[in-house]
Amino acid sequence: xxxxxxxxxxxxxxxxxxxxxxxxxxxxxxxxxxxxxxxxxxxxxxxxxxxxxxxxxxxxxxxxxxxxxxxxxxxxxxxxxxxxxxxxxxxxxxxxxxxxxxxxxxxxxxxxxxxxxxxxxxxxxxxxxxxxxxxxxxxxxxxxxxxxxxxxxxxxxxxxxxxxxxxxxxxxxxxxxxxxxxxxxxxxxxxxxxxxxxxxxxxxxxxxxxxxxxxxxxxxxxxxxxxxxxxxxxxxxxxxxxxxxxxxxxxxxxxxxxxxxxxxxxxxxxxxxxxxxxxxxxxxxxx
Amino acid sequence: xxxxxxxxxxxxxxxxxxxxxxxxxxxxxxxxxxxxxxxxxxxxxxxxxxxxxxxxxxxxxxxxxxxxxxxxxxxxxxxxxxxxxxxxxxxxxxxxxxxxxxxxxxxxxxxxxxxxxxxxxxxxxxxxxxxxxxxxxxxxxxxxxxxxxxxxxxxxxxxxxxxxxxxxxxxxxxxxxxxxxxxxxxxxxxxxxxxxxxxxxxxxxxxxxxxxxxxxxxxxxxxxxxxxxxxxxxxxxxxxxxxxxxxxxxxxxxxxxxxxxxxxxxxxxxxxxxxxxxxxxxxxxxxxxxxxxxxxxxxxxxxxxxxxxxxxxxxxxxxxxxxxxxxxxxxxxxxxxxxxxxxxxxxxxxxxxx
Numbered sequence: 020x021x022x023x024x025x026x027x028x029x030x031x032x033x034x035x036x037x038x039x040x041x042x043x044x045x046x047x048x049x050x051x052x053x054x055x056x057x058x059x060x061x062x063x064x065x066x067x068x069x070x071x072x073x074x075x076x077x078x079x080x081x082x083x084x085x086x087x088x089x090x091x092x093x094x095x096x097x098x099x100x101x102x103x104x105x106x107x108x109x110x111x112x113x114x115x116x117x118x119x120x121x122x123x124x125x126x127x128x129x130x131x132x133x134x135x136x137x138x139x140x141x142x143x144x145x146x147x148x149x150x151x152x153x154x155x156x157x158x159x160x161x162x163x164x165x166x167x168x169x170x171x172x173x174x175x176x177x178x179x180x181x182x183x184x185x186x187x188x189x190x191x192x193x194x195x196x197x198x199x200x201x202x203x204x205x206x207x208x209x210x211x212x213x214x215x216x217x218x219x220x221x222x223x224x225x226x227x228x229x230x231x232x233x234x235x236x237x238x239x240x241x242x243x244x245x246x247x248x249x250x251x252x253x254x255x256x257x258x259x260x261x262x263x264x265x266x267x268x269x270x271x272x273x274x275x276x277x278x279x280x281x282x283x284x285x286x287x288x289x290x291x292x293x294x295x296x297x298x299x300x301x302x303x304x305x306x
Numbered sequence: 307x308x309x310x311x312x313x314x315x316x317x318x319x320x321x322x323x324x325x326x327x328x329x330x331x332x333x334x335x336x337x338x339x340x341x342x343x344x345x346x347x348x349x350x351x352x353x354x355x356x357x358x359x360x361x362x363x364x365x366x367x368x369x370x371x372x373x374x375x376x377x378x379x380x381x382x383x384x385x386x387x388x389x390x391x392x393x394x395x396x397x398x399x400x401x402x403x404x405x406x407x408x409x410x411x412x413x414x415x416x417x418x419x420x421x422x423x424x425x426x427x428x429x430x431x432x433x434x435x436x437x438x439x440x441x442x443x444x445x446x447x448x449x450x451x452x453x454x455x456x457x458x459x460x461x462x463x464x465x466x467x468x469x470x471x472x473x474x475x476x477x478x479x480x481x482x483x484x485x486x487x488x489x490x491x492x493x494x495x496x497x498x499x500x501x502x503x504x505x506x507x508x509x510x511x512x513x514x515x516x517x518x519x520x521x522x523x524x525x526x527x528x529x530x531x532x533x534x535x536x537x538x539x540x541x542x543x544x545x546x547x548x549x550x551x552x553x554x555x556x557x558x559x560x561x562x563x564x565x566x567x568x569x570x571x572x573x574x575x576x577x578x579x580x581x582x583x584x585x586x587x588x589x590x591x592x593x594x595x596x597x598x599x600x601x602x603x604x605x606x607x608x609x610x611x612x613x614x615x616x617x618x619x620x621x622x623x624x625x626x627x628x629x630x631x632x633x634x635x636x637x638x639x640x641x642x643x644x645x646x647x648x649x650x651x652x653x654x655x656x657x658x659x660x
Contacts (some may be wrong), residue, residue, distance in 0.1 A: 059347045203357060206377040207384045208404035218403065222394040269381075 051281035074123035081266040082283065084288075090260055091239045095180045098235060100180070102186025103224070106194055107216070109187070120191075123184040135248025138177040163250060167257035174246045174258055181245065182235060189231040193224035229300040233293055240289050261285055280293070307458050309354065311492040316353055316446050316515075321633060325516045326363070331459075331491050331508075337484060338502040338523060339495040341512030341538060348657035349411040349515065351461045354493065367458055380459070383452035383490075387464040389444035391436035397423070397447050398432040404455040422454035422595055429566050442473040449477075451463045453484060459491040466501070475608050478504060499541045503527060511538045533652040536581040542614060544625040546581045547575045556580075556646070559621045569660040578659055584614065584627035586648040589634075589637045594645040599624070601642065617642065641651030 045279035053070055055063040074080050086231050129137070144150040144162045153161040163169040197219065205215045243262040246252070252259035252267070261266070265285065309331040316324035324346050331337040339347040352358040354365055356377040364373050371432040372380055373512045381402075391400045394440045399406075401422055405415045423429045426446040436444050445465060446490050452460050462481075466474045482505060485492045496507060502523055503545045509523040511534070519526055519535045530536035536544050552575050588595045601617030601624065616625050617640060634640060653660040 071542045166400075198386065200386070201392065204384075204390045204392070206357065206453075207355065207382060208407055209378045209381065210403075211378065214407045218395075241528065 041242040049279045050283050052275050053283055054276075056276050067099075070276045071284065072157040073191050074277055074281045074284060076218050078262070080284075083261045086257075086259065087240060090178075090242070091236060093175050094182070095232065095235060096241050097175070097179050097184045098186050099228070099232060100182050102105055103190050104230070105183070105187045105227075105281075106190035107220070109191055111195060120188070123187050125184075128182050131244035132183050134177065135245040138173060138180075138201070138245070139249045142173050165254055167254055169182060170250050170254060172257050175248060176248060177245060178239060178242070180239070185234065186231045189227040190224050194220060197223050225250070229297065232300075233297060236296065237289060237293060240292070307364075307489055307491055309459050309493075310364075310366040310369075311350075311354070312364040312366065313366065314350075315355055315361045316349055316358060317361040322361075323515050324353065325514070327517050328554075329510060329520060330516060331493060333491050335492075335507030336485075336505045337493045337507060338505055338509040339489065339493060339512055340497070340502045340509050342500060345512040346515035347512055348463055350512070351384070351493060351495060353464050354459065355384055355461055371516075380656055381455075381457045382459045382461065383457040384461045384463065385445070385448045385452050385456050385465045386469045389436070389441065389448055389468070390660045391447050391451075393436055396435055397428055397439070397450075398435050398449055400436065401450045401454050403562060404451060404457075410589070417593045418454045418456075419450075422450040425453065426450045426480075438566075440471055442477070445469060445477070449484065453488075456488065457490055459493065460485060462492065462494045463493055464497065465577055467496075482507075483504065499527075499539045502539070509539075511535045513538060529658075530581070530650060531583060531658050533656040535580055536650055536652075540583055541630075542584050542625045542627060545587060546579055547619075547622060547624075548582050550574055551578060558599075559619065562597060562599055567647060570649075570651050573651065573660055575656060579654070579656075580649040581652065582644060582649045584625040584643040587624060587626040587628060588628045588643050588645075589613075589632045589640065590628075592645075594647055595643040597644045597646050598645055599642045600639060603634050603638055603640050603643055605635055606636060615640070621630050628651055 054066055054068070056066050057063050105123075110116055124145075126134075137255050138149075141147045142150045142161075142163050144164070150161060150163075153159045160166075162168050163173040201219050203216065205219055210218065241262055242260060243266070245261055246258055246260060250258045252263045262285075265278060265281055268274050268281065311327055311329045314324060314327045315322060317463070327350065339350060341347050349358070350449075353360050355376060356365075356372070357407060360373065364371055366372065367380070367564040370632045391397075391404065395403065397627065398419055401419045404419060410418075419432075420429070423432055427448055428446055428450055431439060431443060431447075436447060439447065445468075452462075466477055469477065478501065481494075492507075496502060506523055508518040508521060509526050510517045511526065512518065513534050518538070526535065527539055533546070537546075547558050549556045551566065551570070551573055551603050554566050554567050554571055555563055556570070558580075586595065587599070591598070599619060601619040603617050604623065605657050607614045608631055610625060612629060613634070614625055614627045615632070615634050616623055624642070651657065653659045
């Protein structure tokens with residue numbers, strides 16, 4: 020006979036309560052807004068799926084979504100290889116290991132709005148160290164407040180500066196877990212450096228890299244603070260990423276219904292891409 | 307293919323791990339490196355493989371100096387005491403890995419892997435991962451990798467040390483046959499004299515980072531060149547004692563004397579160390595074994611076919627190893643009989659005298 024024991028529920032309760040307050044209840048509020056119209060005073064009118072249709076058909080949403088995917092694509096394609104390359108060239112033992120690790124961790128310790136402010140001041144064409152240097156010393160015309168390309172270069176560079184370390188640290192953790200014996204065996208097999216990377220280091224880093232890419236995808240897809248402080252979404256709408264647009268609709272225009280619908284669509288896309296990526300990456304390990 | 311070491315040394319900081327060593331290793335038979343743990347067997351193998359830098363000297367393969375060649379370019383194989391297989395690859399991929407990086411055609415890789423797997427009875431396991439194999443299978447996988455590669459030199463660094471007794475015997479019996487006719491120089495490191503004798507070929511005795519003697523295994527066993535060689539190549543340990551030679555008589559301790567015969571008669575009078583293998587010291591007098599020794603039995607070991615006894619003669623502890631089962635009482639005073647014709651004589655500096 021199997022003994023039924025319901026005590027386990029008791030232990031799960033605190034977590035359920037916590038998740039309810041920090042996720043479920045706020046989320047249900049958003050769902051509530053997304054199907055209604057309100058003009059304040061706690062008066063609501065039923066709208067059904069109108070807001071969802073409106074958002075999904077809106078050119079403005081398509082443009083922001085496109086910019087969002089472009090941004091995430093750019094930073095992933097730069098940060099992942101760069102992070103792996105830096106991790107590969109870091110020392111494995113000795114005095115320089117802690118030095119490198121601390122230097123690597125530094126950018127991640129800086130508050131996000133400070134990062135945005137730093138890069139803003141750094142790149143301003145007349146007073147910023149980089150902006151001034153580029154414009155007045157090298158003679159390259161660079162103004163991220165006027166030129167959309169310059170603005171994009173700046174936000175991508177800023178994100179690379181801020182977050183490549185995460186990929187480095189995770190890759191490095193994967194690398195140092197490889198015993199010397201495998202490198203020795205690979206040497207004896209006659210493997211070139213590339214083969215060692217392809218057949219030993221990369222497979223060993225696969226798990227941590229999956230996590231790194233997943234984290235970088237989610238974070239960059241939801242990025243708000245740094246580009247908001249740096250460019251405010253401009254010039255024009257050229258760096259208005261999804262979250263910036265969302266805040267404009269919700270707080271700028273006070274269109275709570277459409278903003279709620281957009282939030283849910285945004286959330287669904289993030290969830291779907293993350294799930295797809297994770298499933299594809301771990302497919303081999305399951306069988 | 308021949309592998310030659312010329313005045314090779316290895317140094318780490320101020321410590322010399324390998325003292326000047328010269329060796330000519332040839333294919334067609336096993337080249338055994340026999341020595342205790344820490345005697346430099348693995349260090350020497352790593353020098354030959356190019357995994358560690360040499361302080362001086364040359365490594366030649368077929369007369370070509372490969373000292374400056376990286377491990378990758380030396381075309382060698384190495385099987386460790388620990389089973390080293392790539393954990394994320396299947397057995398097939400593991401065996402194929404050196405062939406794949408060499409850029410061999412897929413069909414040829416398959417043929418070679420199948421052949422190696424057939425020899426080592428790994429065929430049913432080709433699609434498993436190493437962690438799904440037993441220890442013996444994992445080591446066979448590592449051996450299959452070495453065989454499939456058809457390298458110029460194969461280094462086996464105590465490959466059986468981590469296997470259980472039965473697998474060990476089984477694989478050891480297969481080993482000489484596995485590498486026969488492949489033209490590779492096979493170097494086999496072990497700390498067990500018995501293993502060297504079973505594998506035959508040639509043996510280099512190692513001690514303190516130095517090769518003390520090198521030659522055909524049986525020859526070295528029969529004729530140790532110095533007292534260290536005699537000690538290394540004996541299990542249970544060889545019995546040694548100081549004797550005094552005067553005229554044609556030898557005296558061991560206070561009361562044991564015997565008449566010398568053979569080459570020992572010609573030695574100058576003086577003090578020598580004799581060494582005699584345990585199976586020439588018997589609990590009963592036999593035709594050759596007639597010099598009577600007496601000692602207190604300390605430890606006895608009876609296996610089905612042999613009995614050994616450690617006994618204390620006052621001047622030191624000796625071991626007797628005899629066929630059959632002999633009833634010993636621990637603590638009793640027992641007589642043993644030594645065959646003096648089987649004793650090796652060494653001068654005080656350790657060199658062989660007779």
